Amino acid sequence: xxxxxxxxxxxxxxxxxxxxxxxxxxxxxxxxxxxxxxxxxxxxxxxxxxxxxxxxxxxxxxxxxxxxxxxxxxxxxxxxxxxxxxxxxxxxxxxxxxxxxxxxxxxxxxxxxxxxxxxxxxxxxxxxxxxxxxxxxxxxxxxxxxxxxxxxxxxxxxxxxxxxxxxxxxxxxxxxxxxxxxxxxxxxxxxxxxxxxxxxxxxxxxxxxxxxxxxxxxxxxxxxxxxxxxxxxxxxxxxxxxxxxxxxxxxxxxxxxxxxxxxxxxxxxxxxxxxxxxxxxxxxxxxxxxxxxxxxxxxxxxxxxxxxxxxxxxxxxxxxxxxxxxxxxxxxxxxxxxxxxxxxxxxxxxxxxxxxxxxxxxxxxxxxxxxxxxxxxxxxxxxxx
Ligand code: NIG
Numbered sequence: 001x002x003x004x005x006x007x008x009x010x011x012x013x014x015x016x017x018x019x020x021x022x023x024x025x026x027x028x029x030x031x032x033x034x035x036x037x038x039x040x041x042x043x044x045x046x047x048x049x050x051x052x053x054x055x056x057x058x059x060x061x062x063x064x065x066x067x068x069x070x071x072x073x074x075x076x077x078x079x080x081x082x083x084x085x086x087x088x089x090x091x092x093x094x095x096x097x098x099x100x101x102x103x104x105x106x107x108x109x110x111x112x113x114x115x116x117x118x119x120x121x122x123x124x125x126x127x128x129x130x131x132x133x134x135x136x137x138x139x140x141x142x143x144x145x146x147x148x149x150x151x152x153x154x155x156x157x158x159x160x161x162x163x164x165x166x167x168x169x170x171x172x173x174x175x176x177x178x179x180x181x182x183x184x185x186x187x188x189x190x191x192x193x194x195x196x197x198x199x200x201x202x203x204x205x206x207x208x209x210x211x212x213x214x215x216x217x218x219x220x221x222x223x224x225x226x227x228x229x230x231x232x233x234x235x236x237x238x239x240x241x242x243x244x245x246x247x248x249x250x251x252x253x254x255x256x257x258x259x260x261x262x263x264x265x266x267x268x269x270x271x272x273x274x275x276x277x278x279x280x281x282x283x284x285x286x287x288x289x290x291x292x293x294x295x296x297x298x299x300x301x302x303x304x305x306x307x308x309x310x311x312x313x314x315x316x317x318x319x320x321x322x323x324x325x326x327x328x329x330x331x332x333x334x335x336x337x338x339x340x341x342x343x344x345x346x347x348x349x350x351x352x353x354x355x356x357x358x359x360x361x362x363x364x365x366x367x368x369x370x371x372x373x374x375x376x377x378x379x380x381x382x383x384x385x
Contacts, residue, residue: 002028003376004044005055005349010356011035012056012319013341014327019357025055027347030376035341053370054356056322058122058348059303060329060339063240063261065294066112066126066148067140069104070096072295076269085222085270087194089296090130090158097130097140106143112293113147116301119367122348122374123329123338125290127188129154134176141183150333152186152216153177156196156204169200173207181211186237190218191227198226205234214334220244222272232256238288238332243267243275250276254283259332261288262324264309266298277324278315288328289321304360304368311361318358347376 004026011023013035024041026034034042075089097105109126116124126148128140137155144151155172159165177187187208191201195218205215215234219227221241228249231239239253240261253260262275280287289306292298303325310321330339337346352359353370360368372380 001046002026002033002044003046003048004041005048005050006038006041007050007052008038008055009052010054011341012054012322012326012357014057014323014339015342025341025349027349027373027376030347032341032343032345032347035343050351052355054352054354054359056350056352056357057326057339057341058350058372058374059120059325060123060333060335061116061121061290061293061301061303062125062150062238062288062329062332063263063290063292064124064126064301065129065154065292066109067105067128067144068093068097068130068295069100069108070295072299075296076299079269079271085272085297087158087190087192087222091161093130093295094132094158094160098133098136102139102143105140106147109143109147112301116293117372117374118369118380119302119304120350120369120372121301121303122350122372123149123333123335123346125150125152125186125333127152127154128180128184129157129188131155132158132160134171134179137176138179138183141180145183150186151184152188153180153184153208153213154188154190155180156189156201158190158195165200169196169203173203177207177211181213185214186216187211187213188216188218191230192218192221192225193223198230201226201230205230205236209234216240220249221266224249228252232258237334240290240292241266241275242280243272245276245280250279250283250285253280253285259286259288259328261290261328261332262310262314263290263292263298264306264314265300265302266292268309269298274309274314277310281316281320286328286331287324288332289324290329290332305365308361308364312364318361322357322360347373349373
């Protein structure tokens with residue numbers, strides 16, 4: 001069954017030549033079968049007219065923590081009253097997650113993924129990291145693998161209160177990695193004061209690499225530190241947060257393949273400065289934008305909010321922010337089948353109830369997602385139907 005979607009006033013493709021105007025696409029099965037000017041479009045089994053709306057690749061949210069239970073409203077309120085954010089808050093969610101049943105965790109995970117998809121996210125990474133025991137990390141990995149596009153093992157999120165740090169790193173690098181490796185593509189470590197230091201993070205990354213996993217790093221979130229340099233040295237696909245960077249960090253990212261993933265909703269929700277995305281782009285680094293959806297530091301699944309913030313407060317153009325939230329996320333996940341509209345790519349499409357992507361920043365906070373296709377299937381129908 002093929003579908004011709006026409007009446008696209010502005011089509012962001014993330015391919016050479018910039019956006020197309022008065023464009024059309026054909027979806028066939030799970031892929032784009034044709035992309036081009038509407039006047040040249042071939043016939044298809046079905047036809048949908050978008051009546052002058054803008055379309056773009058579905059968002060690629062390359063950083064979320066959605067296998068969790070519980071709520072941290074009180075911590076958020078305290079933070080808004082002036083208490084600083086600290087990594088230790090993770091322990092609250094670990095306790096709630098361990099106490100939850102598999103069903104509770106998977107329903108919560110599915111609910112948040114559905115929420116993200118309704119807002120145009122068609123490819124989503126999520127992490128373990130609120131289990132922190134072999135058993136709880138394993139079930140988190142299994143639940144995530146059943147629901148998300150990409151799964152990351154983050155056993156090295158925090159040292160459990162009842163464990164010695166070195167012994168915990170041994171466990172992460174040994175039994176925990178052995179157990180979760182079949183269910184995950186990526187491994188990550190929170191390299192930060194209060195979490196894992198440089199040597200401990202290095203051990204985790206080496207062990208993950210030996211298990212054949214791709215690498216990611218949480219780094220430079222709460223202060224300058226070793227995260228970025230370590231990520232680059234290890235050839236990690238992405239280093240996420242990048243809020244506190246030195247000139248040397250920016251230079252290292254610009255001359256590497258490691259993507260700098262910035263998480264503006266987290267920076268705002270933790271009352272930190274915003275990551276220097278403008279400087280990263282100016283230096284030549286690849287930047288991704290992601291939500292960091294989690295109950296502690298960034299409880300939003302809205303990529304549109306991140307895009308608007310990147311434009312209004314971080315100095316990116318709309319085109320740069322949209323690219324970072326689609327092709328940038330795809331690069332951070334080392335995927336070339338998403339975040340792009342071209343023949344053969346995954347048929348993931350977001351339609352805005354607006355004539356151009358500029359409206360994402362011009363009309364911040366307005367829910368503009370009009371329709372969404374994921375893997376060729378329409379998962380959100382027009383909002384006014
Ligand atoms: O990316 N930085 C570490 N992990 C999460 C925080 C999770 C939490 O506070 O529960 C983050 O911000």
